[in-house]
Amino acid sequence: MPPDPGDTQRDLRPGRDAPGETSTTTAQPSGTITGMLLSGRYRLRTRVGSDTAAGAEFWRAEDTMLRRDVAISVLRRLAADPAGDDADPAADGESVGSTRAGEMMVRALRSGSFEHTGCARLLDVLAPGSGGMPPDVLGAAVTEWIPGKSLAEVVSDGLIKPTAVARGVAPLAAAAEAAHRRGLVLGIDHPQRVRVTPEGKVMVCFALPRPTVTPADDVRGLGAVLYVLLTSHWPLSGVDAARAGLAATERPPSGELPTPSLQRPGVPVELDTLVIGTLGPEDAPGHVHTAAAVHRLLDEVIAEDDRLALFPPEHDGVPSSPGDVWQDDDAGQAQPDPGRRRKLLTGVAVLAVAVVGVLVFLSIQFGSLLSDDGGEGPAIVVSTPPVAQQGGEPGEPAPAPAPGAVGDVVAAAGVEVYDKAGTGDNSGRVAQVIDGDGGSSWKTSTYKDQFPVFKPGIGIMVSFASPVSLAEISIESPSAGTVVQVKAAQSADDDVEEMSTIGEATLSDGTTAVSLDGGEPVAHVLVWITRLSGGGSENSSQINELEFRRTAVG
Template sequence: MSELASPPSGAAAPWEGGAPTTDAAPTPFVPEQKRPEDAPTVRLGPSSETPTVPAVPSSTIAGTELAGRYRLRTRVGSDAAAGAEFWQAEDTILRRDVGATVLRRFTGESISESEAAARADEIVARALRAGSFEHSGCARLLDVLAPGTGGIPHDVLGVAVTEWVPGRSLAEVMADGLIKPIAAARAVAPLAAAAEEAHRHGLVLGCDHPQRVRITPEGRAQLCFALPRPNVTAADDIRGLGAVLYTLLTSRWPLSSADAALAGLGAAERSPGGSLVPPSEQRPGVPVELDALTRGTLGPAGAPGQVHTAAAVHRLLDEVVAEHDRMALFPPADDGVPSGPGDVWQDKGRTVTPSDPRRRRKLATGLSALAVAVLLVLGYIAVQLGSVFSEGDAPPIKVDGGAVSAPAAAPADATQPDPAAAPGGVAAVAGVQVYDTVGDRDNSTRVSRVIDGDPSSGWSTFSYKQQFPALKPGVGVMVSFASAVQLSELTIESPSAGTVIQVRSAPAPDAAFDETVPITEVTLRDHSTPVSLAGSQPVTHVLLWISKLSGGGDAHSSEIDEVQFRRAGS
């Protein structure tokens, strides 16, 4: 994948016919000459009292190794206002790509060495303060080489190393043509979230330069190079967010035209009065909210509708995206961009891309495998159904307490019972859990013992010093079935006589208590207590709610050893 390369230092100025090129030879880093309207916010003026820094040969060329670890590979841009170069570099120890922002000493300006060092110290100090800040909207800072670090060239005043952001520059994205306005809003939202978080911590990103931002393969704008100029403020970040959005909507950079030319972008159009031409006047389909957002972030200070915080930018972008998602079922307004393959609404004249033969073969193979699997499942079901209907004379299976066995064969002369008059069998339980509306669930790891078919093991509540509902309203056992079942009877095995249990149906295992419906209430006897559920409605979840514990004094608790449900007979 090609990277956008800025012109080597000393190339012709953009308005003199210069074009972005890659570094072909070691050349000194000289700030590009700017027209007055393109000048950066702060420029360091000449000093007549102190000697100027003599011109020195550049030593930041492709292949230069910094601190014995980071090898510069491709220069992808520069920020003259910060005296910074942007490089794609290689971490030779961890064998990975990184982004390197290299602060260079200006060789064409009349500033003293002490002034250049002081400016670098301020920029690097700001980067060190931001070292603990991490956000998905900006590349993570990995290393900072402060002035005086061994192994860096003599004309390098500092280096910041960040994660390399894969993807494309703004110019490369715009070279493919305009993108949909909603895609632009989705792209800028993560960058706005990063700026919001940084400003909350008293930090700034410096996203007001087009070559500091890249678009990831997922379509997210991400800050990729650190070390902004020393006087950058939160207000500059807000203007930068508006500029990135404006560029994605119009393919033109609205801030410095010199920065736009270096980045390979056109300068934004302006009216005769000097104001920016809104994106909606340059292309159709731009939502009025995005139009207002670009005006509010890029307009003059104090203008009506000015946006003052990154949080406001982030919130408005999220609202635009959410509204678009809500209206996705309605035909979109024409935005001048052809529909994509994944769009719900397609252009009538859209050309259908021929299908890939290899993909068709893979799809056919997958469908064949699926058909074979379906046939095997249908065959298994047929065999099982055949065995059920062919063994009509076999004795019925008896299920008792979870154990499955076949009863002994009846004598030949015994009278066979009428199957229609036989009572319903035991209902199989699919799951069980402790139900507690407050506090910890009592002995939740042991609750499965109430359905294990072994009355000698059981589950018990905690021991409470006071009777319910002094400390809590109660505690229960929620029993779930695989599907709705009509029950006729419930048997509870328990040694805790006097325990009061409400039997309630529930719409879900985690339903609120107010959503459960009472079926009946029972006071447990010692050992086995049958509970009639005749006349109840089919249920999927049954709650055994203990509203009164057994015991007395300062030791109140109840134990349930086994529960068994029977289906209604027919």
């Protein structure tokens, strides 16, 4: 990677990249360096990898016009091809001269209308020789930036549960299946072309695979991604593995690929068979030939895991997480939750008051029966503590509760992440905000900028079995500074603009009580986050528990 330009790139600093300024019209130097502006719009920020067989460099860049991160695959001319007339041999026997680069750009243009949740969307294609392009750049493709981690960063964090690997790779397999049906390829056989989102979903981030890549190579790539996430070793090119910061798979003298289950416990036989079926010889028994077959087999593994969720899983070498149904036998005793203790004491106190009330009522009724029989029976005296009167003369009835007085807790019937501008952050964990356990939680993704830069906000939509008048919501959260609006909705699919705001607050570290306008009964309530906790490029919010209380009745 070329060295950082330092002081020589002062004209390329932010604020000097608007169209029409000097820095966008000056001829670019040879090579790609940090801070360089391509086509007067895309500023290169961090080089995150390269595919030497394709002559491609992978960059995280900034779209200076829309102020957002993008991913750019840049095709570079080799030093041995200064004129760019003929294709030149590159690593792994490939050639990446002008002719081959042109083929790659044509394939990129063909994929312009292809969109899938398993791969980044193509945003722009930069032709060679256009304004603001270095002379040795043969073209570039701009795609969405996938936040999260590279494969090397993911496996460096430790082992991943096999079923989580299957769930993460399934969208990528679906994307490959859809692309192959349209005559396209994704280039999954290179480890630095894919990234893993904070939710664990594996996606293709960088475009421009070499022209010789076929659907069969994508199928092998799917198997390689499964293999590296299960074993932390890349089973294909050792050169690519080293360049990506991954360990290469060591094969025995026989040359056979070791199965994932031989390197770690708990890998289902279905995943073992699938991985070896994609990476083995094409004429071997059980070879997997298509991405559609990979997708179908992964779906079967996921469905089987869901079916067996009520049974203890086989030990897979990964400690259980707080959200798992089955916990390790040797796990330490959980720390007591002050919030749960407070709720328990409140419930016991309410129950005790109810019991005393019932006893008083029964005693009065029993005494009345004895009095009606002529007063001959023994007198029964029930001694109860006096009830404090709030104003008025002694003996006057207590006033009815004021409107909006807090009553008992209302149980939620359902909950989901409300995110019409995205795919829903950590939607699989949102049910933990109504499970009564303050030790479990739901958390947003980490955003580089505050709302509303990427989206206007994100929320939790809570539904009740029947409409209810609400007086208060308690929000337990460690994310101080989070700003929320509580909105009443007629339907869980209503737009935010159509909802009425019944409360708002800035959360503190702990439990924040928010008073609500409980005039009209509501069946759906949205806890809408308009500002995240944090600062700089690390903005996120966590909610441990939501508790709703109805309006008391007199």
